[in-house]
Structure formats: structure tokens, C-alpha cells
Amino acid sequence: MPLVAETAVDVPAAADVLAAAERLRPYVDTTPVLTSPALDEAVGATVFAKAECLQRTGSFKLRGALNAMLQLPDDVRARGVINVSAGNAALGSAAAAQLLGAPLTVVMPETAVPEKLAAVRAMGARVVCDGVTNAAEAFARAHELIASEGLHLLHPFDDADVIAGAGTATLELLQAHPDLDAVVIPASGGGVLAGGILATEAAGRTGTTVVAGVQPEGNDGFVRSLAAGEVQRVPQVRTIADGLTAPAPGVRNFAIVASAKAPVVAVSDGAILDAMALVARTLRVVVEPSGAAGIAGLPALGLAGRRVGVILTGSNVSWSLFAETLQK
Amino acid sequence: MPLVAETAVDVPAAADVLAAAERLRPYVDTTPVLTSPALDEAVGATVFAKAECLQRTGSFKLRGALNAMLQLPDDVRARGVINVSAGNAALGSAAAAQLLGAPLTVVMPETAVPEKLAAVRAMGARVVCDGVTNAAEAFARAHELIASEGLHLLHPFDDADVIAGAGTATLELLQAHPDLDAVVIPASGGGVLAGGILATEAAGRTGTTVVAGVQPEGNDGFVRSLAAGEVQRVPQVRTIADGLTAPAPGVRNFAIVASAKAPVVAVSDGAILDAMALVARTLRVVVEPSGAAGIAGLPALGLAGRRVGVILTGSNVSWSLFAETLQK
Numbered sequence: 001m002p003l004v005a006e007t008a009v010d011v012p013a014a015a016d017v018l019a020a021a022e023r024l025r026p027y028v029d030t031t032p033v034l035t036s037p038a039l040d041e042a043v044g045a046t047v048f049a050k051a052e053c054l055q056r057t058g059s060f061k062l063r064g065a066l067n068a069m070l071q072l073p074d075d076v077r078a079r080g081v082i083n084v085s086a087g088n089a090a091l092g093s094a095a096a097a098q099l100l101g102a103p104l105t106v107v108m109p110e111t112a113v114p115e116k117l118a119a120v121r122a123m124g125a126r127v128v129c130d131g132v133t134n135a136a137e138a139f140a141r142a143h144e145l146i147a148s149e150g151l152h153l154l155h156p157f158d159d160a161d162v163i164a165g166a167g168t169a170t171l172e173l174l175q176a177h178p179d180l181d182a183v184v185i186p187a188s189g190g191g192v193l194a195g196g197i198l199a200t201e202a203a204g205r206t207g208t209t210v211v212a213g214v215q216p217e218g219n220d221g222f223v224r225s226l227a228a229g230e231v232q233r234v235p236q237v238r239t240i241a242d243g244l245t246a247p248a249p250g251v252r253n254f255a256i257v258a259s260a261k262a263p264v265v266a267v268s269d270g271a272i273l274d275a276m277a278l279v280a281r282t283l284r285v286v287v288e289p290s291g292a293a294g295i296a297g298l299p300a301l302g303l304a305g306r307r308v309g310v311i312l313t314g315s316n317v318s319w320s321l322f323a324e325t326l327q328k
Numbered sequence: 329m330p331l332v333a334e335t336a337v338d339v340p341a342a343a344d345v346l347a348a349a350e351r352l353r354p355y356v357d358t359t360p361v362l363t364s365p366a367l368d369e370a371v372g373a374t375v376f377a378k379a380e381c382l383q384r385t386g387s388f389k390l391r392g393a394l395n396a397m398l399q400l401p402d403d404v405r406a407r408g409v410i411n412v413s414a415g416n417a418a419l420g421s422a423a424a425a426q427l428l429g430a431p432l433t434v435v436m437p438e439t440a441v442p443e444k445l446a447a448v449r450a451m452g453a454r455v456v457c458d459g460v461t462n463a464a465e466a467f468a469r470a471h472e473l474i475a476s477e478g479l480h481l482l483h484p485f486d487d488a489d490v491i492a493g494a495g496t497a498t499l500e501l502l503q504a505h506p507d508l509d510a511v512v513i514p515a516s517g518g519g520v521l522a523g524g525i526l527a528t529e530a531a532g533r534t535g536t537t538v539v540a541g542v543q544p545e546g547n548d549g550f551v552r553s554l555a556a557g558e559v560q561r562v563p564q565v566r567t568i569a570d571g572l573t574a575p576a577p578g579v580r581n582f583a584i585v586a587s588a589k590a591p592v593v594a595v596s597d598g599a600i601l602d603a604m605a606l607v608a609r610t611l612r613v614v615v616e617p618s619g620a621a622g623i624a625g626l627p628a629l630g631l632a633g634r635r636v637g638v639i640l641t642g643s644n645v646s647w648s649l650f651a652e653t654l655q656k
Contacts, residue, residue, distance in 0.1 A: 032360045034382060038447075053612055054362060119366075284381055284643040286612040315612040319654050326651040 011252045014201035016164035017171055020067040024168055027066050027099055031055050031169070033176050033309075039282035043295065044304045048180060049279070050173040050311050053287045059243070059314030060169045060192055061092030061156075067165025068154055069096050077102045082151040084138045086112045088243055088314050089156035094123035105145060107138045113242075116316065135247065157189030158250025167195025167202075170211075173309045174203040181306040186293035186313050187213040187222050187264060189246035190253030196311065197260045206260075209309075213257065213264035214297030216241045220266040221248050226258060240269040240321075243290030243314055265300040272296045273325050279312065280326060288317035337488075339580045342529035344492035345499055348395040352496055355394050355427055359383050359497070361504050362640075367610035371623065372632045376508060377607070378501040378639050381615045387571070387642030388497045388520055389420025389484075395493025396482055397424050405430045410479040412466045414440045416571055416642050417484035422451035433473060435466045441570075444644065463575065485517030486578025495523025495530075498539075501637045502531040509634040514621035514641050515541040515550050515592060517574035518581030524639065525588045534588075537637075541585065541592035542625030544569045548594040549576045554586060568597040568649075571618030571642055593628040600624045601653050607640065608654060616645035 034049045052060040069081060080103040083093040090106045097104035104125040108117060109132050121127055128145070132138050145151055155162060169192065170183055183200065187193040193213045200209050213222055216239035224232040225248070233248040249257070257264065272289045275296035279287050294310040362377045380388040397405060408431040411421040418434045425432035432453040436445060437460050449455055456473070460466050473479055483490060497520065498511055511528065515521040521541045528537050541550055544567035552560040553576070561576040577585070585592065600617045603624035607615050622638040 032382065054360065058612060280614055281647065284386060284614040286608055286614070319609065323651040323654040326647055326654075 009251055010160045011255055012160040012164040012198060014198045016160065017167040017195060017199045017202045020063070020161070020164040021168045021171055023070050024063055024066055024165065028063055029055055030172055033173060034283045034285065036282040039278065042278055042282065043298045045298060045306050045308045047295070048173065048177050048307065048309045049283055050169055050309060051285055052169050053285050053291050053312045053315035057088070057091040057095045058316040059088035059092060060166055060311070061088040061314070062095050063168050064159070064162035064165035064191060065089065065093035065096040065154060066099065068159055068161035069100055069102060071161055072152060076152050080105060080149065080151045081154050082107065082142050082145055083154045083156060084135070084142050085156050086242070086245070087116055088316055090120045091116065091316065093154055094120045094125040097125060098123045105151060107132060107142045109133055109138060113318065157191035157246060158252055160252060163191050163195045163252060163256070164198065165195070166192040167199040169311055170196035170199035170309070171202055173311070174199065174205060174209065177309060178203065178205070179307065180209050180309045182210040182212055182301070182303055183309040183311070184212050184214060184294040184297055184301060185311045186244055186290050187215055188219055188244035190222060190249045190257060192311060192313060193262070194250070194253035194256035197256050197262060211260065211262050212297070212301050213262060214293045215264060215266045216244055216272060216293065217266045217268050219244055219247065221246070222254070222257060222264040223266050225249050225254055226264060241272055241289040241293060243288055243316070244293060263301065265297050267293065267296040267300060276322070277325050277328065285312065286315045286317060286322065287312050288314050291315060337580055339583055340488040340492040340526060342526045344488065345495040345523060345527045345530045348391070348489070348492040349496045349499055351398050352391055352394055352493065356391055357383055358500055361501060362611045362613065364610040367606065370606055370610065371626045373626060373634050373636045375623070376501065376505050376635070376637045377611055378497055378637060379613055380497050381613050381619050381640045381643035385416070385419040385423045386644040387416035387420060388494055388639070389416040389642070390423050391496050392487070392490035392493035392519060393417065393421035393424040393482060394427065396487055396489035397428055397430060399489055400480060404480050408433060408477065408479045409482050410435065410470050410473055411482045411484060412463070412470050413484050414570070414573070415444055416644055418444065418448045419644065421482055422448045422453040425453060426451045433479060435460060435470045437461055437466060441646065485519035485574060486580055488580060491519050491523045491580060492526065493523070494520040495527040497639055498524035498527035498637070499530055501639070502527065502533060502537065505637065506531065506533070507635065508537050508637045510538040510540055510629070510631055511637040511639070512540050512542060512622040512625055512629060513639045514572055514618050515543055516547055516572035518550060518577045518585060520639060520641060521590070522581035522584040525584050525590060539588065539590050540625070540629050541590060542621045543592060543594045544572055544600060544621065545594045545596050547572055547575065549574070550582070550585060550592040551594050553577050553582055554592060569600055569617040569621060571616055571644070572621060591629065593625050595621065595624045595628060604650070605653050605656065613640065614643040614645060614650065615640050616642050619643060
């Protein structure tokens with residue numbers, strides 16, 4: 001396991017994705033793979049879209065949170081889990097905690113979408129948000145609570161079990177369509193991208209199915225980090241894709257993506273919004289901007305004429321933004 | 329078969345739905361069944377939504393058209409098929425004809441949505457629409473072409489094979505969730521409603537799963553016909569649900585629905601639009617107004633607390649209407 005030696009952290013392997021898929025089977029939906037001749041014509045490739053936008057809680061995040069929580073010792077889980085997230089990871093971990101009867105605290109920024117705060121609370125989680133305005137403050141507050149209450153930190157993306165769980169979406173896609181030339185996956189922290197690389201190995205497709213990442217131009221941490229050869233932090237994150245705002249790749253995720261030499265491209269917010277509307281019009285599903293990033297990345301990845309899997313990661317969208325974008 | 333004796337037309341039976349399901353397997357998608365705790369809370373029932381809005385061509389109509397065309401003698405199919413439709417049946421039959429390499433003519437009103445005219449043409453069908461402004465003119469033009477060109481008429485809903493094919497959507501739903509208390513289905517001509525009743529019998533659920541229909545108040549032909557005991561025509565059809573505009577139940581469909589004593593309710597256009605937005609917000613799929621009618625009918629059907637299947641029939645929506653409705 002050279003990756004472990006290089007990074008001195010617990011990096012997951014392909015077998016962990018297979019184990020996660022077994023573990024998650026009773027809890028997560030096998031989401032459909034959608035196709036559309038009109039979409040194929042618009043993008044110039046044959047697209048197999050894995051609709052994690054239809055997953056319970058509206059994103060793939062449930063997979064990673066559940067895979068991690070299911071493996072916690074009973075006493076640790078009973079003491080309580082804590083998560084830091086403004087959005088999909090909060091919803092996913094709240095649903096996971098509710099399913100397993102585990103007490104959950106989520107540290108969210110005060111500025112989080114009110115509907116998301118309410119949805120997380122409705123699933124029984126304690127929400128801490130007073131005085132939290134950014135990611136640094138959120139992690140600081142989480143560490144205070146860990147120290148005072150003995151909570152277990154569930155990292156939203158830089159955790160071996162979360163990565164393996166996220167990878168099960170790509171595994172299901174490749175099990176349904178084993179002959180894809182590529183799988184394209186949105187990335188900021190990089191959990192679902194790194195997990196997708198492991199899943200491709202687990203499916204026996206390393207070297208035949210390329211895994212590629214797509215980022216917003218305003219938060220291109222993987223592009224910068226791969227160029228630099230080490231994890232780089234984006235000084236100021238600016239993107240409409242509120243599901244892609246982690247300012248740096250996770251250490252484990254970067255190690256996996258760099259080792260696989262996976263291409264990662266950055267696209268404009270305009271391209272992401274166009275892709276969101278294109279997905280709604282052709283595949284007839286709601287995606288949030290981050291969920292459409294994979295489609296937005298197709299032109300830059302040079303996949304014309306290929307059979308391409310794309311992970312539609314989530315659908316927890318601002319409805320006014322969604323409606324405005326459709327009207328253009 | 330008392331229905332045949334009563335109506336003197338070929339009324340399909342439960343076995344025809346099972347045969348249709350076998351016949352269609354290579355061609356149609358087994359659409360997913362979607363659920364949402366937020367939807368359940370909003371409607372006060374546990375909903376299992378059969379997402380025919382994600383079916384190829386954006387509606388269940390492909391099922392009936394294919395089931396009918398697959399059973400035509402080769403020489404009849406090769407001579408050509410003709411269909412009358414402003415929307416989903418045109419798209420479904422065009423895709424069916426394309427799959428089977430059959431020449432297809434569709435008579436559509438001049439006022440049909442331009443995107444739908446273009447989509448039907450793009451699938452290789454001949455579109456006849458000059459001087460056609462309503463259903464009566466469309467059927468008259470179709471009969472001229474049948475006489476002059478020897479084409480085979482594929483009725484969009486009042487045809488035994490079309491009904492059996494449409495019923496396969498409900499059959500798939502009941503095979504995935506056999507213990508539903510009810511299945512709620514939109515109706516104007518009534519093919520998918522009548523087919524759903526046969527499917528429920530085929531699944532061994534007659535008497536345990538109630539099948540109910542929902543219509544717009546502005547086109548309540550089944551409500552009127554059931555009250556009168558015979559097929560009644562709605563004098564002036566007025567509804568936002570352009571997928572539910574057949575002005576009278578099909579003879580076969582009425583016979584099946586009346587014989588089953590299936591309840592049918594009418595709902596306002598406002599309730600249909602509210603349901604369209606609710607489906608998008610909770611199930612994260614696009615539905616057109618007719619596709620949301622089943623959800624709109626739940627309150628009037630007295631299904632509080634029950635396990636209810638709902639057929640989301642289609643997604644070929646006007647995007648400006650969809651976006652405007654989401655913004656309310």
C-alpha cells in the first residue's frame with residue numbers, strides 16, 4: 001500500500017468500496033442510470049448518468065456517512081457523532097444518524113440555507129450554528145464540542161470510510177454498465193472522486209475506464225494541487241456550486257487522485273448552470289449546480305463520441321436559482 | 329368475458345398486461361419507484377411514485393404504442409401506421425416506430441408545442457398538421473390518409489393493446505411494492521387507468537389494492553360518464569394539463585373502469601400545479617401537469633395514512649410554466 005506510506009494516513013482501498021457496498025445495501029437506494037438521446041446530441045457523447053440526485057436526502061453523501069457510522073464501536077456511536085457541513089453532508093449524516101439511532105451534532109454556518117437547517121433538525125440532529133460564519137470557525141467549534149462532550153468527528157470527505165462509501169455510487173454505475181470509457185465526477189474535497197477511482201479498480205476497470213474530476217473555476221483545489229504535486233488551498237472560494245466549496249482536497253483524496261493520474265478540469269459557473277438546465281430538460285431530474293458539474297466538464301475532457309458515465313451528485317438546489325436558470 | 333359482450337369491442341384482460349410486460353421488456357425502461365418523507369408529510373400518506381416521467385420519450389405512452397406495433401402483422405406494419413396526438417402519444421409512437429423501423433404518420437394540430445413537433449420529426453415520423461386545429465379535424469384527416477394510403481390506425485388510448493401496454497407501468501409498481509392500499513392514476517381517455525385496473529388483477533390484488541382515477545375539473549369525462557352510466561363527452565375541455573385533454577373516455581376504458589367500480593375524482597388546475605411543484609421539490613423529478621394529477625387527487629380520495637402508489641405519467645412540460653410554478 002504505497003499510498004499509506006506516502007501520506008501516513010489511513011487511505012482506503014478498492015476492497016473497502018466492495019465492503020461498503022455490502023454494508024450499505026439495506027439502507028441506500030440503488031439509484032437509476034438515466035440516458036437521453038437529446039443529451040447525447042447536446043454533449044457529443046453517449047452519457048450514462050448515475051442519478052444520485054434521487055438518492056435519499058438528495059445526494060450521495062448518505063453513502064459515506066452511513067458507511068462510517070456503521071463501523072463505529074457501539075459505545076462511540078452511542079456517545080454521539082459530530083459533523084461539519086453547510087449542506088449535503090449535513091443532510092446525509094443526519095439521515096444516517098436517524099437510521100442508526102445515533103445522537104448527531106452538526107456544526108453549520110449561520111448563513112446556511114434555512115430549509116437545510118430545518119431539514120437537518122427535522123431528522124433529529126442538534127444543529128450548532130450561532131456565531132459560525134466560515135469553515136475554520138465551524139471546525140474550531142466542532143473541536144471544542146469533541147473535547148467537552150467526547151463526540152466522534154465524522155469528516156465530510158477526508159475519511160477512509162466516507163471515501164469508500166461515496167465510491168459505491170460509481171461501483172453501482174460500473175456494475176450496471178461495465179464498458180464505460182470514462183466516469184466523470186464533480187470534486188471539491190474529493191471524496192466521491194477518490195471513491196470513484198477505487199470503485200473503478202474494484203470493478204476491474206483500471207486502465208480501461210478513465211476516471212476524471214470536474215471543479216468550478218472558482219474552487220479549483222485539485223487542479224492547483226495536482227499541478228503543484230501537493231495539496232494546495234484555494235485562497236478565496238467563489239462559485240455558484242455551493243456543494244463544491246471545500247477549499248482544499250482531502251489529504252487521502254489527493255493521494256488517491258494523484259496516484260491514479262486522474263485528469264481534473266475546471267469549468268465556469270456559467271457552464272455549470274447551463275448544464276443544470278440541460279440535465280433538467282433532457283434527463284427530467286432536478287440537480288443542484290454541483291450535481292451538474294460533471295456534465296459541464298465533458299467538453300474540456302475530450303470525450304467526444306465516447307461512452308461516459310457521469311455522477312449527478314445531488315439535487316439540494318435553491319429553487320429560485322433553479323427556476324431562473326430554466327427560464328433563460 | 330362479460331365486458332366484451334356488453335361493449336361489443338375487444339376489451340383487454342389481465343393476462344394481456346402480463347403478455348405485454350414480456351413483450352416490452354427489451355424496449356422500455358423499468359422506471360424507478362421514488363419515495364420522500366417530505367412528500368409523505370405534505371400529503372398525509374406513504375407515497376410510492378412510479379416515475380414514468382423518466383421513461384424514454386418522457387411518458388408511459390411508449391409502452392402502449394410499442395405493445396400494439398409489435399403485434400401488427402409484418403405487412404401491415406410495413407405499409408405504415410398512423411396516430412393522432414398533440415403530445416405524449418405522438419412522441420411514444422414515434423419512438424416505437426423508430427425502434428421497429430415502421431413508417432409512421434402523426435396527425436398533430438397546428439397549435440402543438442413546436443418542440444414536440446420537432447421531436448416527433450427528429451425520430452423520423454411524417455407529421456401532418458396543415459389545417460388541423462382540433463381533435464375532430466385530426467381524426468378526419470387521419471381517416472382520409474387511411475383510405476388513400478392503407479395506413480393502420482393506432483388509437484392513442486382506446487385500443488386493447490395500447491391499454492394492456494399502458495398497464496405494464498402499474499404492474500411494475502405492484503411487482504416492486506405488492507402491498508399497496510391503492511394506486512392513483514391520471515385519466516382523460518383512460519388508457520393508463522384501465523390498464524392499471526387490469527394490472528392490479530394480474531398482480532392478484534383485485535379487492536385489496538384500490539385503483540383510483542384523477543381528472544382535471546375542466547375535463548372530467550370519467551366522472552360524468554360514471555355518474556351517467558355511459559360514455560359522456562365533455563363539451564369544452566379547459567385545463568392546464570395538456571396531457572389530459574381527450575374529451576371523452578375510450579369505450580373500452582370506460583367499460584373496464586365502470587366494471588371495477590373504480591373511484592374517479594376531479595381536481596382544480598391550481599391543485600395540479602401545486603402538485604407539480606411539490607413533486608419537483610420532494611421527489612426531484614420533472615413532471616408535466618398531467619403527470620402530477622395523481623398526487624393532486626390524494627386529498628379527495630380519502631387515502632390518509634395509507635400506502636399509495638401514484639403513476640407520475642409524464643414530463644413533457646412547458647419549461648416556462650414549470651419554472652413559473654416553481655417560483656411561486
